[in-house]
Each structure stands twice: as structure tokens, then as C-alpha cells.
Amino acid sequence: MVDAMRAMLDELMGEDRDGDRQKPARNFSDDDVCKFHICGFCPYEEFDKTRTDFGPCPQVHDDRSKTQWEGLTDEERTKYPYERELKKWLDKMVDDLGKKVKRNQERLDSEANPAFLPEDQATIDGMGARLTELLASSQAAGEQGNVDGAQAAAAQADAVKADKTAFEADAKARAISNSSSRYGQQEVCQISGLIINSEETRVRDHKMGRNYRSWCKLHEKLTELNDNFKKRSEQALLPPPPRLPSKDKEAPRSRDADKHRPREHERDNQPDRRRSGADRERERDRVHRSSSGWESDRHRSSTRDSDRSSHRSRDRERSHRDGRDRHRSRSRDR
16 A cells, blocks of 8 residues: 555656655666657657547656767667657558548548438429439330320429429538538648648647647657668668778879889889899809819819829839848748
8 A cells, every 4th residue: 555655656746756765877778768758759748638648658758868868879879779669650650640631531521512401302302203203104105105195294304303403402502501500611630630620710729739739749750760761771872981091001002103113113223134134244254263163173183182092002012012022032041
């Protein structure tokens, strides 16, 4: 019981009615926060106490959450479905409004061509029955060969038909007059779908009313949402902007500059090519001379080695002969 009374007081006077209670910190994405309110149009709030009343909003209207939402960039808002859900609801309301406008216009059209008054309708029905009777009589007389009787009945039928047509026109005028005296001149409001009196003062009073102003705000909000979604769709189809060259990287050279640059390079390097050709010729000569000298030195070295080997061989032979001579001399001495 106490909790029920507290909830009722919170709803009527607010949660901080005593001045000592802090409002809970909310985020726009909280489940209890009204997403339509933060997007700028809550149908529960706008059509409260009008002919299009939806009843109380089941969620909290938190202005701080609305400020958070409004602080987001357009790219950040696209991550949440709140605007799409609001647009879906408003599209449904506008679709229902179109059906209401059509239905009320058909009603006015039927009242603009009302049925005949009861007494006039009875007279018209009697004249129609008399016309049918005369036509049948004329046909029967003709079948019996009574030409004069058939012609007389046909003439009376034509007279009754003319009287009936004239009477219907007068009866229709009386019906319209009677309808106008009851309802006055009426029209359908294309903004709210209501049937209103077409008098200037009545139209002005209608446009000053809450219901009309709420519908105007709805149409404006729906136009805004459609423009935003169209803009986002066009931006998604556009190619990404070109990247600017980094300061650390050298900007790419143009093709024309690349075409002329090799020629200038070749032109500038022609003397170097001539110098490098002469240097290569001198280098080949130096290598040739070096290789020739090396071959000569190798030949001389080989010759010296051969001479040394020959000397060593002769020394061995001489030493061998001396040894044999000494051996013979010893043998003789014995």
C-alpha cells in the first residue's frame, strides 16, 4: 500500500518532490528512457488530450538524456535504431491519416448529394410507378393492333417522365438546403484529417488547436527524418575522399616530369660515360701488364727451381763418385 502511494506521488509530483532525493543518472540508451523523446517527437506527449490521444507514455522523458543524444554526431547516431523506429511509427500515422482523409471526404461527398426528403421520395416513387404502368399499357395496345390507344398511352408516359425529372431536380435542391442548414459548409482538413466548418473563423480556431499543431509538428519531423536518411544514403554511395600525401613521404612526380627527367639524366651523364670508358681501357691495360709480368716472374721462378735441382743432382753424383774412389783406394791399400 505504501509503495503504491509512493509510486502515485512520484508520478504526480516527481521523484524529487521532497527536495532531498537525487534523480537517478540516466543514459539515453537506458531501457526506461523514451527514445522518441530524445529524437525530438514523442507521439504520446504531442497528442496528449487530443482526438489522436495515445494515452500516457510508458517510458521516462529525461532531458539530460536528450541532451546527450543531441550531442552525438550524425555518424554516431546511425549506430542506434531510434530514428528509424520513430520514422516507422510516423509513417504508419501518416498512412492512417490518408485513409481517414479519404473516408471523411467520401462522407462529405455523400452529404453534398443527399437522399431526397421522405415526402419527396414518396412522390417520386408514385410517379415512377405511373410511368411504368403507362409504358406497359402502350405496349399492350400496340400488340392488339390498337394504334390510337398505344399512341395515347405513350404520350401520357412521356408527360409523366418529364414531370418526374422536374420534380427530382426540385427535390434535390430541397435536400441540399436541408443538409446545409444542419451541417453548414464543411471540408476535410488535409493536415489533421478532421471534418471542419469551412467558415473563416472556424478554420482559424481549428488551426490554433493542439490537435492541428501536433499534426503540423509530426509532418515537419517526418520531413526532417526523410531528408536525413536521404542525405546519409547519398553520402554512402559517394566514393571516399582522396587521401592527402603524408609529410614524411615524397609527393608522386607527374608523368611529364618523368618523361623529361631521363633525357636530362642521360644528357648529364654522357661525359661520365666517356670518362668511365677511358678509365676502363686504362684498367684493362694495367691488368694485362700485371698479368704479363706475373707470367714472366713465374717463368723465371720455374727456371731457378730447375737450375737448383740440376745443381743438387750434380752434387749428388760427384759425392757418389768420390765415395767410390775412396773405396777403391782402400781396397788397393789392403
